[in-house]
Amino acid sequence: MASPAVDDYLKTIYHHTEWQDDRITPSQLAAELGLAPSSVTEMVQKLAAQGLVTHRPYGPVSLSAEGERRAAAIIRRHRLIETWLVREFGYAWDEVHDEAEVLEHAISDRLLEGIDDRLGRPRFDPHGDAIPDAAGHVHRESFVVLGSAPAGHVGRVLRVSDRDPELLRAVESAGVAVGAVVTVTDASTLRLVTDDPAGAVDVALPAAAGQAVWLSA
Template identity: 70%
Template sequence: MSAVADDYLKSIYHHTEWQDARITPSRLATELGLAPSSVTEMVRKLAAQGLVSHRRYGPISLTVEGQRRAAAIVRRHRLIETWLVQEYGYTWDEVHDEAEILEHALSDRLLDRIDERLGHPRFDPHGDAIPDADGTIERVPFVQLRDAAPGHRGRILRVSDRDPELLRELERLGVDVGREATVTGTGALRLDGEPITLPRDAEHAIWLSI
């Protein structure tokens, strides 16, 4: 499998991790920053290899084998992110791009040693679950902040790593995975009794426990 194909599988996997709708070819093209024609051709190749299921103009889903392969790639990426934060002092807004490079370079043996060194972590710095070696993950019931009603109280489960600048601003405000938060209104939380107003679009980037 090429690194390009791995990126496709990873993007399809990510899309349904925190919501149920399957990804469309046009959305996948947007996620990858590629022309729709290029995505259509690669999806056709992945389908021929038995890694995705797709009908013309319809959404894309991973097959059992595609899910296994995607989970292995995601495991690599998230273990590397955790390793960079815990062992090398990277911040959570810095690790994504580094992991994108390293996930294709490290051997399975080194990855296993990193996992052992870190104590077999279950979640990466952003709260995303790290699949086990067999592809299974641990997940608890969740709600995206934009869908949480005022008064909802829960633990911050995940903060999207899509926007490094937003991550830096949320860190400055004290928003972090594992903290208890109470929703006080649209784009507003209370952390440890202190009200905070979140940056624009933050309600799309934070998930809370139910």
């Protein structure tokens, strides 16, 4: 069942529990993929038969050990390609997702290894998402989502979700980048203080950033 469609299912299941613990339900999976629930149910049954997921009727879906390995491998490809496009070709971080979706199925393992070596074996992509190593292992720090961080919380920006290109552009325009040290000054309006050479700068982010920006705990 090696196919882009299968990989998309496995990636979506992997992504769902990457930053929280609740397993994905078939209806959530259908919504994420933009597919009819009946189509998703049929595919989940096929994936279970292949030993890639575990699932019981009407229950949530989890990756098996083999499904996790395969999902990590395709995510590794995607995130290395995103990093490559930003560093080597000058793509903005809101432009790389769709390109990587195409290229992740096209490049050889040899080229992927060359990209990883050239980039210095990065651990994170431009959005702060962890890049699995060749064995599928990742390292993540303890984190708090911006909207749940109390006023006065100090941390580094670990990740900005790449789901909304417009939000990515707004965050970038505000001068907030992955790795920046920030202080939450008003959690209700999502205002941050960032460090720059001119001193602390008070910036405001869109309300949607509350569920799209991850800070170190």
